[in-house]
Amino acid sequence: MVLAAFRPDPAQLEAQLASIAGQSLRPAQIVAVIADLTSGPLVEEVAARHGLACHLVLPERGLDAPRAFAAGLAAAVEHSAPDSLIALSDQDDIWHPERLARGAALLEDPEIQLIHSDARVVDAEGAELHPSVFALERRMRAPSLRDLLYRNTVTGMTTLFRRELAELSLPFPGQSGVHFYHDLWLALLATATGRVALIEEPLVDYRQHGANAVGAIGGARRLRxxxxxxxxxxxxxxxxxxxxxxxxxxxxxxxxxxxxxxxxxxxxxxxxxxxxxxxxxxxxxxxxxxxxxxxxxxxxxxxxxxxxxxxxxxxxxxRLLWSLREALTEGLLGALSRFDTRLFTLSPGIAPPEIDPAGNVVRLPTPDVQHPQPQPKPHAQPKPSAAFVDTRKTPSWTPKFTAPEPALALLVPTLNPTEAFAGIATAIDIGIGLAARGHRVRMIATDLPMANPAASRAFVEDRAGQAGSQAMQRISLHCGLTGDSNGPDGPVIAQHVGDVYLATAWWTAHVAQTLTRRHPFLNPQFLYLIQDFEPNFYAWGTTCADAAASYTMDYLPVFNTTLLRDHFAHLGLCAPDALAFRPSIEVERYARGTRLPRNGPRRLALYGRPEVERNMFPMAIEALEGFLTAEGLGPNDISLVSVGLRHEPVAFSTGVRLESLGKLPWAEYPDFLLGVDLALSLMYSPHPSHPPLEMAASGVRVVTNRFGVKDLGRLSPAILSAEPAPEALAAALSQAWAAGPVPEHQRQLDLTPLGLPLDAMIDELSAGLFPLLKPEASAA
Structure with missing residues (x-):
């Protein structure tokens, strides 16, 4: 039996394990995954009190529900016989005495892959809320594979299945945050390889309370x-x-x-x-x-x-129609138009008049009143002026001043786990840290709606870790596009006049400035988390100018690294002692791994992201070509892999091929780096990217580029910083190739020069916020 423990209520855990011990078919062993990293002693104590053999799984980091059950199933497979049956258990439900025996009897049919049952819905004290979760949610009793993908009907803590299904399920498909749960994955595989049988009687009391990872729902979500x-x-x-x-x-x-x-x-x-x-x-x-x-x-x-x-x-x-339209309109017609334009530049060199589909001449109005041109026939609706304005700069909601106390209003583009990359995750971590220090925090998604609010909250809670229970009580999540409710002018979010905004990207700075100017907020100055020099993300033009304009607003800056702060100070955009924090890189996570002797060709990893200009993929390829040619390296000498974003293979003149692995699972990344000898990781920006630091801590000799005052080679002898030119990077790669392995003591990086630890920075930020966010100060 696999149980996932995450801050269990002791009384509810006691009742659950007592019900497991009281089964007519008693489980041989409990595999308990300690997802919160701390509740192992409690689980062992309660299990021992009820005479249950207990094997603890202690992960390195806190786990969400799908990852916890995946870890539990892996341990159960390892410690059980081939013909074993496996049940899943939550930490707070109550099993009826025949739950395992009834399921085991049905699994004697070899065609049945998984058994599950109905459940009685009860409250935190065990009082009945509904006699049947299937009736409450109007679940289908015999869904097809597609029906399961429309809505899952299998509740994990009612399931029983053979070890072979667990083996087939591992490893679970990768996901960021939580977008599908373990029971759906198991149900899909069981349905695809046999039958899923339902016991239509409730064999479990399904406890509903405020801390459920997933709860029963009643009624359908309707469109308004x-x-x-x-x-x-x-x-x-x-x-x-x-x-x-x-x-x-x-x-x-x-x-x-x-x-x-x-x-x-x-x-x-x-x-x-x-x-x-x-x-x-x-x-x-x-x-x-x-x-x-x-x-x-x-x-x-x-x-x-x-x-x-x-x-x-x-x-x-x-999807199909959009693709056809793209291919047959913008794709085809645009390509034909570009070809014609090149033709007309050859002879006679002047483009002829445009002809519309009806054969009429289309010409733009001319200011020449003496020789007016014929006006075009209307064939397209004019665009409104608003269509030319970047909508991200404009708030999509209206503050409604009904919140009981002021808060830090954290503006992030998205709260969806799969879209919350490093910069957004850092902003969320700062919000969590401020909540843990006593501040109320409103996290507002400005650009993208929350696809699954429960998954977004689970993602934030997972990042909160040990501070989660108290910090999450002070954190609320809001979608700026849909609001908390709908007012006469669109979405509305409950806020307080004492709220202080924290912008996290240039367009959210515009949103913060607009809101503080348009509404009677008491704090006109906002906080601005600056994690790169964003105007350089764009070609010179409107977007570049908009991004640069955000640095002229009334804000207090918080910089991700002193390197970025020094760049801004050099440009006269901030004080030289502005608040700055170092990257949140767990150096020890990479430095503690054991490197094995190399057998065969040495391995070079490229941080390859062709779609991201600042990672300079074409220059990296040119530098690799120069390096391979200069050193005369073929496939028997070196193997090349690319990680970051998936792309087509690249062939070099010496016969070496660069294969793309795409984005690696976070949990597998440290082990991957232990098998890499050299690396090339470029970033044309004053902000240091994480990969060179992670690679150096793993014992990889890594080549990166300098940018202004940025020189990561000062942080570690394993990092070689070169000018951002193909010849200089190729020479640095040759130098790395000739150097010996990185000594063990050089794998410990000192990140102190890059700024305060994140917690220390949040302490300083918190101290400055307390006078602003006190309700009595806001009311004064």
Whole structure:
């Protein structure tokens, strides 16, 4: 039996383990994953009191529910016999005495892969809220594979299955944050390889309380009329597209997993039944099966599921039609137009008049009143002036001053886990740190709607770690595009006149300035988390100017590294002693790994992100070509891999090939670096990127570029900083190639020159905020 423990209530854990000990078919062992890193002694004590053998799994870092159960299943597979049965358990539910025995009896049928049951919904004290979770949520009792992808009907803590299903499920598909849960993944694999059987009686009391990772829901989410206005309709479509993307992702993962199992001989070729997944697997499908599903579900009076299926048809069809439009309009016509333009520059050199589809001459109005040109016939609607303004700069919500106390209003582009990359994650960590120090924090997503608010909150709570329980009580999450409610002028968010804004990107600085000027906030100055020199992200023009304008506003800066602060000070944009903090790199995480002797060609890793200009992918390729040629290195001497963003392989003149691995799972990254000898990681920016520091701590000789005052070579002898030119980078690579392995003592990096530790910076920031965010000061 696998149990995931995350800050369990002792009384509820006691009741749960007592119900497990009271099973008529008693489990041989509990595999307890200590997801919060601290509750192991409590779990062991309670298990021992009830005579239950307990094996603890102690991860290095805190885990969310899917990762905790994945770790538990891996341990259960390792410590159990091949014919073992595995059950999943939450830490606070109550099992009825026959829960395991009833399931085990049904699993004697070899076609059944997984058993689950109904559950009685109870409150924190165990009082009944509803006799059936299936009736409460109107769950389907025999869903198909596609039905499961519309809505999961299998609750993990009611399941029982064979070890072979656990083996097939591992490793779980990668995900950032939480967008699907372990029980859905297991249910999909079980349905694809056999049958899932439902015991229609409640065999578990499903406890509902404020700390549930996932809870029962009652009633369907309905669309409101205002959602059909254009901005809100776009948000609705994006949320539905997110749901479709998840279904498509899981469908492909299921197909890949069962195909691999057949190839490896773990599954008989005739066992998988994945035909229901075909609409998700087709590259050019119109999604008609989803429309058929919608009609079927509607005829069975399952309106919400019918709506989900219909929306998936809409997204699937829209995907194909949008692609065709791109290919046949902008793609085809744009390419033809560009070709014609080049032709006309050859002879006679002047472009002829434009001709519309009706054969009429199209000419722009001319100011020449003596020789007026014929006016074009109207064939296109004029664009409104607002269409030329970057909408990110404009607040999408209106503050409603009903909040009881002031807060730090943290403006981040997104709160979706899969989109919260390093810069956004750092901003969220600062918000969590301020909440842990007693401040109320409102995290507001300015650009993208929250696809799954529960997943967003779980993501923030996961980052909160040990400070989570208290800090999360002071953190609220808001979507700026949908608001807390809808007012006459659009979305509304409850705020306080004493709120202080914290901007985290140049356009959120514009939002902060607009809000503080437009509404009666008491603090006109906002905080600005500056993590790069953002005007350099763009070509000279409007966006570049908008980004630069954000540095002339009334704000207090907080810089990510002294290197970036010094660049701003050199430009006269800040004081030389402005608050700055060092990168949140766990040096020890990379430095403690053991490097093994190299057998075969030495390995060089490139931080390769072709789509990101500041990572200078073309220059990196040119530098590698020069290095390989100068050293005469072929495939028997060196192997090249690229990590970051997936791209096409690159062939070099010496016969060496660069293969792209794309983005690596965070948990696997340290082990990967231990197998790398050299690295090339470029960043044309005053801000140091993390990869060179992580690589050096792993014992990799890494070449990077200098930029102004930035020289990462001062931090470690393992880092070689060169001028950002192909010849200089190639020479640095040759120097790294000739150098010996990095000595063990050089793997410990001192990041002190880059600024205060993050916690120390938050302490200083917190001290400055207390006078501003006190309710009595705001009311004065």
């Amino acid at each position: 009329l205002w959602q059909f206005r254009r901005p809100a309709l776009r948000i609705w479509l994006r949320q539905r597209a997110t749901s479709y993307a998840l279904a498509r992702y899981l469908a492909r993962c299921v197909q890949a997993r069962v195909s691999e199992a057949v190839i490896s001989g773990r599954l008989a070729p005739d066992k998988p039944a994945t035909h229901d997944l075909r609409p998700y697997l087709r590259r050019r499908g119109l999604g008609l099966p989803h429309l058929t599903d919608s009609l079927r579900l509607a005829l069975h009076f399952r309106g919400e599921l019918a709506s989900i299926a219909a929306s998936q048809f809409t997204i699937a069809a829209g």
